[in-house]
Structures are given as structure tokens and as C-alpha cells.
């Protein structure tokens with residue numbers, strides 16, 4: 001699904017303007033990472049796309065159809081979002097109820113709902129937990145249920161809004177593996193919102209956001225080369241990337257010197 | 270998690286588990302009402318024995334239901350544990366209240382001797398200090414109370430007065446009657462919560478509320494509210510535990526201190542709870558809307574309820590029991 005923000009402005013109140021004449025196009029089938037520090041406006045963009053916030057000015061086009069009060073319900077049929085807090089988006093009393101929630105809203109037939117619950121729980125390897133309550137699951141498992149719920153809607157666009165930032169390393173890994181799997185097996189459009197460069201690096205394209213503005217946009221390699229831009233946007237670069245940048249500034253004669261420099265950079269900085 | 274009543278469902282395949290939640294809800298409610306309708310032992314033409322026979326009859330029926338669920342009795346007793354103190358307290362109050370023909374069960378003359386009182390105070394202090402290590406606290410406490418009373422019947426020295434402790438016979442009957450009655454009602458409600466999934470219960474409640482739709486009241490919203498409450502009560506409970514732990518690691522003790530200190534400690538718990546809950550409610554609303562929820566709009570029902578032969582059978586039995594009580598009550 002193609003998404004286009006055209007001169008969008010948005011503010012929660014008069015003092016805090018989050019977006020001002022914001023423009024961004026996401027192409028069909030693309031996996032885009034929206035990268036930015038806390039408070040840079042990432043979640044606001046996601047909520048605008050889902051029609052949870054109303055813009056003051058400008059338009060959002062989804063597949064060239066404008067998003068407004070009349071089209072919102074239809075548009076939501078084609079988009080899913082996974083939020084940050086695993087507990088606050090688990091609506092059902094059990095895993096089964098939670099996955100069914102969106103499908104019940106869509107008024108799918110009961111049989112179809114039961115089939116999809118089976119199918120997508122298997123896809124996220126949670127089929128053994130179908131009758132479990134959320135209190136019996138880890139954060140990573142709850143997020144996988146949320147992903148199964150989103151996949152079960154069979155929408156064209158999936159948005160992950162910092163869906164790993166409240167998880168432990170194990171949960172983070174589980175969810176990231178899931179996102180990669182979805183990317184490889186479907187032709188869905190995926191938007192990964194994150195402040196973590198490593199998570200962004202799996203995407204086809206990275207859009208860096210600072211104070212509601214796109215500061216740079218390109219392939220992971222292109223973006224990571226602009227270390228000054230990333231640092232100015234309050235982002236901490238990956239270890240390996242900063243080592244590369246540090247090496248660039250010096251002259252080395254042979255492999256040994258490079259190796260020595262690498263050790264130094266890894267431990268002294 | 271285990272000590273809150275809502276998340277109590279125990280998986281099983283018993284006859285009771287398999288009943289339609291609508292049958293279970295209505296039948297158990299009718300039985301509870303029936304238990305409350307049993308005439309009190311006092312002030313009735315019927316006599317004390319009849320009341321207790323009826324109570325006994327219900328006890329047998331309820332015990333049978335409990336056995337049919339094939340759930341261990343310990344689970345049932347656990348749900349009674351929190352209320353045990355209240356039961357015993359009501360029982361004692363009943364014993365001490367003059368009623369009916371004021372026939373005395375026990376008439377003790379207690380001496381207020383300084384030595385005796387000091388011994389009792391020593392016991393209480395010891396009990397409080399050692400309470401963490403005492404098993405079956407409630408029974409030990411009751412035993413100590415009886416011993417104290419017995420001790421006071423003797424003058425141990427330095428007596429400065431005396432008073433009469435009167436226990437009434439009718440109080441004993443009334444107390445046992447109320448005690449058993451509330452016990453049976455709680456057993457019945459426990460049968461419901463142990464054998465019915467919260468979602469099924471919600472579906473049943475929604476079904477019974479259905480007539481309200483003719484008054485243009487949207488019942489599906491109520492059902493959603495109940496189901497969200499069921500979903501979030503355990504989470505809130507866990508969160509409270511977490512905050513309590515965090516506060517106590519900072520030296521806040523909710524059980525000690527003056528009233529003023531305790532109030533400020535409770536506020537220090539409530540404020541983070543409120544902040545978290547508001548954030549949660551906002552997030553949840555977003556998540557539900559994003560997944561296409563429109564309040565009051567028609568939705569597919571995943572839970573379907575089937576009223577079968579066993580439901581009809583159980584319901585008829587319940588009705589017979591209920592009708593019997595009503596007839597007895599009227600006569």
C-alpha cells in the first residue's frame with residue numbers, strides 16, 4: 001500500500017506543534033524504518049495514519065485515496081498497528097479472544113475467525129498458548145499475539161510503533177525475527193518505528209526524523225554514513241558504524257595497525 | 270494472582286463445566302436466593318429443627334454440586350479463607366446478643382484481676398510478635414481467647430471488679446444458621462467462578478440483558494465493559510503489587526505508622542496507579558479503535574452458547590427446589 005503525507009500539520013495543543021508541513025511518501029511493498037529520538041513525533045505520524053488523530057492541515061493519501069472521516073473505517077481494513085506497550089493493547093481475556101477481537105469487529109463468519117486464529121498463531125509459534133490469559137505470557141509472547149492479531153486482519157500495511165522497546169533482550173529478538181519473517185514471506189508494506197539503529201538497519205529504507213521533520217532519507221548504508229546528522233538528531237549510532245567512522249579519519253599502513261586501532265576503539269571509547 | 274476471585278477458572282470436563290453458562294448463572298442465582306429464603310430459626314411457627322433440616326438439605330445439594338465439578342475442595346476452601354474472620358466475628362456477635370426467650374447458654378462471672386489481665390496482655394503481645402510464624406493463626410487466636418476467658422473466671426490476685434459474660438442459646442442457633450447460610454451462598458458463587466470462563470459468563474450476562482435493547486440501551490457496550498474489566502483487574506492487581514514492592518524497598522510500610530502516615534502512604538500508591546491507569550485507558554482506546562472497534566456496532570460472536578438436554582434437566586431441578594422453598598415460605 002502506498003502512503004503519502006502531503007503538507008500535513010498537526011499539534012496536540014497550541015504550544016507543542018509536532019508536525020509542520022510534513023511530507024513523506026512510502027511506496028507499496030517497501031519496508032521503511034522511521035528513526036528518531038523520543039518525542040520526535042514518530043508515534044504521532046503512526047496515529048495520524050491510523051486515523052486516531054485528526055490533522056489540522058494537509059492530506060494523507062492511502063493508495064491515492066484521501067483519508068478522512070468518511071473513508072477511515074474502510075482504510076482501517078487495510079492497515080494494522082502494533083503498539084509499544086504489550087499490556088495496553090491486549091484486549092481479550094485470553095489469547096484466542098484477543099486475536100478474534102479485530103475479526104469480530106470486521107464481522108467475519110465464526111468459522112473463518114477460528115481458522116485464522118489457528119493459522120496465525122502457528123505462524124508466530126504461539127499455538128500452544130491459545131487459551132492462556134495475558135498474565136501467563138511474557139512481554140515478547142504478548143507482542144507476538146499482537147502480531148498474530150494484526151496478521152489475521154490480512155491487511156496490506158503493518159506499522160510497528162516501537163513494539164520492542166518495552167521488552168527484554170529475548171523478547172526483542174523474538175519480535176524482530178517475526179518482523180523479518182513477515183518481510184520475507186509477504187509483499188506487505190511495513191513501517192518500523194524505532195529509536196534503535198540496529199532495528200532500523202533491517203529496513204529497505206530509513207527515514208530519520210527530528211522535531212517532526214525528515215532530516216535524511218535513504219538506504220541504511222546511505223543514512224548511516226551521515227553520522228553527524230544522526231548525532232545531531234540525538235541518535236546513538238551502532239558500535240560498528242562508529243568504528244568505521246573513526247577509522248576513516250586516520251591513515252593506516254597495514255593490517256596490523258588497523259587491527260590495533262580497532263581494539264583501541266572498541267575498548268577506549 | 271491466585272488470591273483474586275475473578276481469574277479463578279479451573280479447566281475441566283465435568284458436567285457442571287459443560288453446562289450452558291446461562292443455565293449456570295440463572296440456576297446458581299436461584300439456588301442462592303433459595304438459601305436466603307430459608308426461614309430463620311427464630312420467630313417462626315415452623316420451629317428451629319425445620320430450619321436446620323432445610324439448611325442441611327441445601328448443604329447436601331450444594332455438596333453434590335461441588336463434587337460434580339470434580340475440582341479439589343481445597344480450591345473451594347481457599348475462596349472462603351479471606352472471609353473467615355468476618356464469619357467468626359458475626360458468629361460471636363450473635364452469641365453475645367440477647368434475643369428470643371433469652372435462654373442462657375453460659376453465664377460466667379469474670380474477675381478483672383490485674384494479674385489475669387497482665388497475663389492476657391502478655392499473650393497478645395507474644396501473638397503479635399510471633400504472628401508470622403504461627404500456623405492457622407485464626408484458630409490459635411480463638412483458642413487463646415477462650416483460654417483467656419477461662420483464666421478470668423479465677424481471681425488471680427489484685428482484683429478490682431468483675432463483670433458477667435452471657436452467651437445466649439438462641440444466639441448459638443442464630444449464629445450457626447447465619448454462618449452456614451453465608452457459607453453455602455459463597456460455595457455456590459465459587460462453583461460458578463471455578464467452572465465458568467469469564468468470557469462465557471460475560472456472554473451469558475449479555476444474553477440476559479438483551480431485553481434492555483428494546484429500551485434503546487446498548488447492551489453490547491456493557492458486555493464489552495465487563496469483559497475489559499475482567500481482562501484488566503489481574504493486570505491492575507499485579508501493578509499494585511509491583512508498586513507496593515517498590516515503595517517498601519524505599520522503606521514505606523503500609524501496615525505500620527500513624528493514621529496520617531498510613532494515609533500518605535496510600536496516596537503514594539494511588540497516584541502512580543491513577544497515572545498508569547489513565548495512560549492505559551488512552552492506549553487501549555487507540556488499540557481498540559485501530560482494530561476497527563466501533564462502540565455499539567454489530568460484531569461476530571465467537572462464543573456460541575448451546576442450551577442442551579442437561580441444561581433443561583438442571584434447570585428443572587433448580588426450579589423444583591426453588592418452588593419448594595417458596596411454597597414452604599408462604600405456608
Ligand SMILES: Nc1ncnc2c1ncn2[C@@H]1O[C@H](COP(=O)(O)OP(=O)(O)O)[C@@H](O)[C@H]1O
Pocket residue numbers: 012013016018036037038039040041042043044045
Ligand atoms: N497526547 C498528547 N498530548 C500532548 N502532547 C503530546 C501527546 N502525545 C505526544 N505529545 C507530544 O508530542 C511530541 C511527539 O510525541 P510522539 O509522537 O509520541 O513522539 P515519539 O513517538 O517519537 O516518541 C512530544 O513532544 C510529546 O511530548
Ligand SMILES: [Mg+2]
Pocket residue numbers: 042043044161162
Ligand atoms: Mg512513540
